[in-house]
Amino acid sequence: MGDQQVAECSSRLQEQERRIRTLSAEIDSLKNPLGLEPSPHLADLKEENARLQYRLNILKRSLQENPAESSTAMLNINQRLQQIFGEAIGAACPRVPDPPRAVTPNQQAKFGDYQCNSAMALAQTLKASGLKVSPREIAQQILENLPENELIEKTEIAGPGFINIHLKKNFVSKLLSNLLLNGVQPPPLPARKKVVVDFSSPNIAKEMHVGHLRSTIIGDSMCRLFEFLGYEVLRLNHVGDWGTQFGMLIAHLQDKFPNYLSASPPIGDLQAFYKESKKRFDEDEDFKKRAYRCVVLLQSKQPEILQAWNLICDVSRTEFQKVYDCLQIRLIERGESFYQEMMKTVVQELKDKGVLELDEGRQIMFVPGQSIPLTVVKSDGGFTYDTSDLAAIHHRLFQERADIIIYVTDSGQSTHFQLFFAAARMLGWYDPLVTRIEHAGFGVVLGEDKKKFKTRSGETVRLMDLLDEGLKRSMDKLKDKERDKVLSPEELTRAQRSVAFGCIKYADLSHNRINDYVFSFDKMLDDRGNTAAYLLYALTRIRSICRLASLDAGAVLAAAATTPILLDHEKEWKLGKCIVRFPEILQKVLEELLLHTLCDYLYELATTFTEFYDSCYCVEKDRQTGEVVKVNMWRMLLCEATAAIMAKGFDILGITPVHRM
Numbered sequence: 001m002g003d004q005q006v007a008e009c010s011s012r013l014q015e016q017e018r019r020i021r022t023l024s025a026e027i028d029s030l031k032n033p034l035g036l037e038p039s040p041h042l043a044d045l046k047e048e049n050a051r052l053q054y055r056l057n058i059l060k061r062s063l064q065e066n067p068a069e070s071s072t073a074m075l076n077i078n079q080r081l082q083q084i085f086g087e088a089i090g091a092a093c094p095r096v097p098d099p100p101r102a103v104t105p106n107q108q109a110k111f112g113d114y115q116c117n118s119a120m121a122l123a124q125t126l127k128a129s130g131l132k133v134s135p136r137e138i139a140q141q142i143l144e145n146l147p148e149n150e151l152i153e154k155t156e157i158a159g160p161g162f163i164n165i166h167l168k169k170n171f172v173s174k175l176l177s178n179l180l181l182n183g184v185q186p187p188p189l190p191a192r193k194k195v196v197v198d199f200s201s202p203n204i205a206k207e208m209h210v211g212h213l214r215s216t217i218i219g220d221s222m223c224r225l226f227e228f229l230g231y232e233v234l235r236l237n238h239v240g241d242w243g244t245q246f247g248m249l250i251a252h253l254q255d256k257f258p259n260y261l262s263a264s265p266p267i268g269d270l271q272a273f274y275k276e277s278k279k280r281f282d283e284d285e286d287f288k289k290r291a292y293r294c295v296v297l298l299q300s301k302q303p304e305i306l307q308a309w310n311l312i313c314d315v316s317r318t319e320f321q322k323v324y325d326c327l328q329i330r331l332i333e334r335g336e337s338f339y340q341e342m343m344k345t346v347v348q349e350l351k352d353k354g355v356l357e358l359d360e361g362r363q364i365m366f367v368p369g370q371s372i373p374l375t376v377v378k379s380d381g382g383f384t385y386d387t388s389d390l391a392a393i394h395h396r397l398f399q400e401r402a403d404i405i406i407y408v409t410d411s412g413q414s415t416h417f418q419l420f421f422a423a424a425r426m427l428g429w430y431d432p433l434v435t436r437i438e439h440a441g442f443g444v445v446l447g448e449d450k451k452k453f454k455t456r457s458g459e460t461v462r463l464m465d466l467l468d469e470g471l472k473r474s475m476d477k478l479k480d481k482e483r484d485k486v487l488s489p490e491e492l493t494r495a496q497r498s499v500a501f502g503c504i505k506y507a508d509l510s511h512n513r514i515n516d517y518v519f520s521f522d523k524m525l526d527d528r529g530n531t532a533a534y535l536l537y538a539l540t541r542i543r544s545i546c547r548l549a550s551l552d553a554g555a556v557l558a559a560a561a562t563t564p565i566l567l568d569h570e571k572e573w574k575l576g577k578c579i580v581r582f583p584e585i586l587q588k589v590l591e592e593l594l595l596h597t598l599c600d601y602l603y604e605l606a607t608t609f610t611e612f613y614d615s616c617y618c619v620e621k622d623r624q625t626g627e628v629v630k631v632n633m634w635r636m637l638l639c640e641a642t643a644a645i646m647a648k649g650f651d652i653l654g655i656t657p658v659h660r661m
Contacts, residue, residue, distance in 0.1 A: 072182040075175060076583040077151065078103055078114070079187075081165065084149050085116050085142065092141035096125050103165075105581065109570075112156070112164030113577060118142070119161035135161025169573065173565045175580045176641050180560035184648040186229045187583045194232045196396045197223050199408035200331060203240035204316045205249055205270050208323050208463040210453050210519075211410075214442045217508045217654070219408035220329050221595050222440065224652045226404075229590065234332065234400060238392065241313055241335035244382075245274070247295030250308050251287065252277035261304060264311035267319040299340070319464075326467050327501055328654060339391040343383045346391045347376060353427065367422045372415070374423055389420050393437070397429050404436040406593065411441030411514065440593045443516035445508075453519050467501070473521050474500035477533075478661075487660060495661045499525070499533055502655040506532030509653055510599035530603040532655060535646070538606040540661045542643045549619050549631045556640050559633050565641075566634045571612040575638055578608045582645050586652075595653065602649045609642045 086101045093099055102117040119139040126133050139161040146155070153168040199219020202208045219235075226233045252273055253260035265273060280287045297305040317333070324331065347363075350356050356363045361379030374386040396402045407417060417439035424430055430437065447453040455461055474496045478484060484492055507524035510531075511517040527533040546556075567573045585601045618639060620630040650657050 072178070073185050073188045074179065074583045075580075076187050076587055077167070077175075077580060078105070078584040079587070080149075080151065081114055081116070084147060084152070085118065085163075087147050088142045088145040089118055089122070091145035092138065093122055093126070095129070095131075096122060099125070105584075106164065109574065111158065113167045114165040116142070116163040116165060119163065123161070139163050167577070169567045169576075170564075172573075172576050172580055173567055176565045176576055176637070177560050179579070179641050179644065180556060180637060184582070184644050187587070189230045192230060192232060193403035194234070194401060195223075195226045195404040195406065196234045196236060196400060196402040197226070197406045197408065198236045198238050198392075199223075199406075200329070201238045201240070201409065202316075202320055204313050204335070205245070205267075205274050206316075207267055207271055208320060210445050210461040210463060210466055212323075212463060213445060213466070213504075214508055214513070215408045215410070216323070216327065216329060217505050218440065218442060218513055218595065219406075220327070220654050221505075221509055221652060222406060222408065222593060223330075224654060225586065225589060225595075225598075228648070228652055229586065231404070234402070235330055237331040237333045237335075239316075239333055239335040242337040242340065242388075244291065244295055245278075246298060246309055246312070247291040247293070248277040248281045249274050249312065250294045250298070250305060251291045252280060253308065260308050260311070262311075264308075264315040267315055270312065270315060323463050323467065326464075327505070328656070334392075336388045339388050339395065340383075342391040342395055343387045346394055347383075347387065350376060350427075355427070365423060367419060367426050370419050370422055372419060374419060385416075386420060389416075390423065393420065393424050394429060397424075397435070402435070404438075406438055406440050408440045408442070411443060414439055414441050417441075438593065440513065442513040446516050446518045448518060448520050450518065467504070470500035470504050470521065471496060473525060474503070477525050483661065491658070491660055494658050498536060498656050498658045499661075502532040502536060502650075502657075505654055506535070506599065509595040510603075512594060512596050514594075530599065535602055535606055535650075536655070536657055537661060538609065539643060539646045539650070539657050540659065542609065542639050542646070543659055545613075545618055545639050546636065546643070549628065549636055551631075551636060551640075556637070560637055560640075563633045563637060565637050569616055571615045572635070572638060575608050575612040575642065578605050579638075579641050579645055582649075598649060598652060602646060605642060605646060605649075609639075612638065 081103045082101045085103055086099075089096075089099045089101060100118045100121045102121065103114055104117065106112050106115045116139075119135040119142065122138050123133055123135040126138075136157055139157045142163065143155055143157070146152070151167055151171045153166045155166070156164045158164050197219055199222075200212060200216040202212050223233050223235050249270075250260070253265075256273060256276070257265055264270060277291070281291055294305055298309055313335075323329075347356075350365060355365050356376060357366070358364075359373070362375055363377035364373040364375050366373045374390070375384050376387050376390070378384060393405065396405050409417075421437055421439075424437070425432065445453045453461055475492075477499065478487075478492065478495055483495065487495060503521075503524040507519070508517065524531055525533055527537050551559075565576070567576045581601070585598055589595060589597050616632075616635055617630075618632055618635040619628055620632070621627060622629050647657060
C-alpha cells in the first residue's frame with residue numbers, strides 16, 4: 001500500500017469502528033428483557049455488525065502490514081496514538097458513540113512523552129447514562145484493550161485517570177533516520193484538494209502601505225503550508241481596480257494630466273491626483289456628473305477610457321511587484337474587474353430564486369440569522385462590494401471547484417464575511433461540512449506608542465519605505481557584529497536581505513494573528529529570544545558544526561543509512577522527540593490557521609538544540625592543536641535532522657536562511 005492508501009485505510013477504519021459502536025449500542029437497547037422472540041431488526045443489525053467487524057479486521061491487518069515508519073512520509077505521532085487509543089477506548093466503552101480520543105504531548109518529561117486524558121470525559125458520559133464508573137477504572141480498561149503497536153514502550157495511570165505514554169526510543173530513532181534518508185516529507189493526504197487563498201489585495205492607483213503588510217505575509221505563509229502538504233493552491237490577489245473612483249480619477253486626469261492616454265503619472269503623483277479627484281467629486285456637481293459619465297464609458301469599454309484605466313493599472317502593478325519581489329511573494333491578480341460580467345449572472349440567479357427585495361430603490365437580500373442585509377444592486381443600478389464578493393465566491397466554488405477557500409483580511413471585515421458566507425450557504429452554493437470557507441482575520445499593526453503605525457507627520461507608512469528601513473537597520477546590525485569583515489560583499493548582501501525581510505515576516509507571524517501587534521525594528525532584529533534573527537543565527541551555527549566535521553550531503557546520507565541514532569542521553573532524547581513532533585505542529589496550524597504555533601515550535605526546537613549541544617559533544621577537538629579528533633556521528637545526524645526541520649519551517653514562513661552570517 002502507498003502512503004495515500006494507508007491514510008484512506010486508516011480513515012475508513014475509524015469510521016467502521018464508530019459504526020460498530022453505534023450498532024452495538026442500538027443492539028443493546030433492543031434486547032428483550034421478557035424473553036420474547038427478538039425482532040427481525042435486531043437480527044439485521046447483528047448481521048451488519050458481523051460484516052463490519054470482518055471488514056474492520058481486514059483493515060487493521062492491512063495497516064499492520066504497512067507500518068507508517070517504512071513510508072517516506074513523516075508520521076504524525078499524535079494522530080497514530082489517537083488511532084491506537086481510539087481502538088482501545090471503543091473496545092473498553094462500546095456503548096459510548098464517538099468517544100473522545102484526547103491525546104496530547106506531555107509538558108513534563110518525567111510523566112512520559114504523551115498523555116491520554118479521555119477517561120475523565122468518558123466517566124462523565126457514562127454517569128449521564130446511569131452507569132457510575134471511576135475514571136481510573138476506565139483508564140485501566142483502556143490499557144487492557146490497547147492493541148499491539150509499534151511505538152509505545154510503556155503506559156501508566158496517574159492522578160484521577162490520566163494515562164501517561166512513553167514512546168520507544170528505537171521507534172523515534174527510526175523516524176529520524178527516515179527523515180534524513182528521505183528529506184522532510186509531508187504526511188500523506190487522503191485526497192488531493194484545491195485551495196484558494198485570497199490575500200494582499202491592495203487598491204489600484206494607491207501605494208501599498210503598512211496596512212497591507214499582514215495580509216501579504218500571513219496569506220503567503222498559509223499558501224506555503226498548503227503547498228508543502230500537497231494541496232493544489234491558487235494564490236489570488238483580489239485588487240480594487242473598478243468602480244466610481246476610476247471615473248473620478250480619469251475625469252481629473254483629463255484636466256490635470258493631458259498625456260493621460262499615453263502615460264500614467266508615477267504612483268506617488270497618481271495617489272495625490274486621486275485625493276484631489278475625491279475632493280472635487282464631493283464638492284463640484286458638474287465634475288461629479290463628468291466622473292459618472294467616465295464610469296459608464298469604462299463599464300462599456302470605450303477604447304480611450306479603457307486605455308487610460310489600463311495605464312493606471314500597469315503603473316500600480318509595477319509598484320506592487322517591487323514589494324512582492326522583496327518579500328518573495330507569488331500571486332495571480334484577479335481584481336474586481338474580473339468579476340463584472342459574472343455579477344450580472346449572479347444577480348439574475350438571486351432574482352430567479354426570489355430572494356431579492358426592494359428597499360428605497362436598492363435591491364437587497366436578507367440572510368436568516370443576520371441582522372444586516374446584503375446590498376446587491378444600488379438604486380442607480382450599479383453593483384457593490386457585496387455583489388462582487390458573491391460573484392467571486394460563486395466562481396471559486398463552481399469554476400475553480402475549490403475545496404477550501406481562505407480570505408486573509410483584517411478582522412474589521414469579519415461581519416461582512418459572515419454575511420456573504422451565510423448567503424452562499426442559504427443559496428445552496430456550498431455545504432460547510434464538505435467545503436471549508438473561512439475568514440482568517442487579523443489585528444492591526446501598532447507603533448511602539450501602541451497607536452496605529454504612522455509616520456511622524458501622521459501619514460500611513462509606505463510599505464517600500466518600511467522595507468528599505470529594514471534593509472538599512474539589518475546592515476547596521478551586521479556591521480556592529482563585524483560580519484562585514486568575515487563575509488564577502490555578496491554574502492553580506494544575502495545576509496542583510498535574509499535578516500531584514502525574515503525579521504519583518506517573523507515578527508508578524510510569531511504573534512497570534514487575531515491580536516494587534518507592536519512593530520519594533522529593535523525587538524525584531526534582536527538576536528536573543530523568539531526572533532528571526534536568533535533562529536537564523538541558530539541554523540547557521542548548526543550548519544557550521546557540520547562544516548567543522550567535514551560532512552557533505554553524501555556523507556550524511558551514507559551515515560543515516562548505517563548509523564543508528566542513539567537517544568540515550570536525556571538531551572538527545574528531548575531533541576529527538578522535539579524533531580519528530582513537526583508533523584503534529586503542521587496539522588495544528590492547518591486546522592487553526594495560526595502561524596505563531598509554528599514559530600513557537602521552531603523557537604522550542606532551537607533552544608532544545610542548544611541544550612543538547614551544550615551537554616553532548618558532537619565534534620571533539622584536540623585542546624592543544626584544535627584539530628578534530630573524533631566525530632560522534634549519531635549526534636551529527638541529530639544536528640542534520642534539526643537543521644532540516646528548521647529549514648523547512650523557514651520555507652513555510654517565507655524566510656530565506658543563509659549558510660554564513
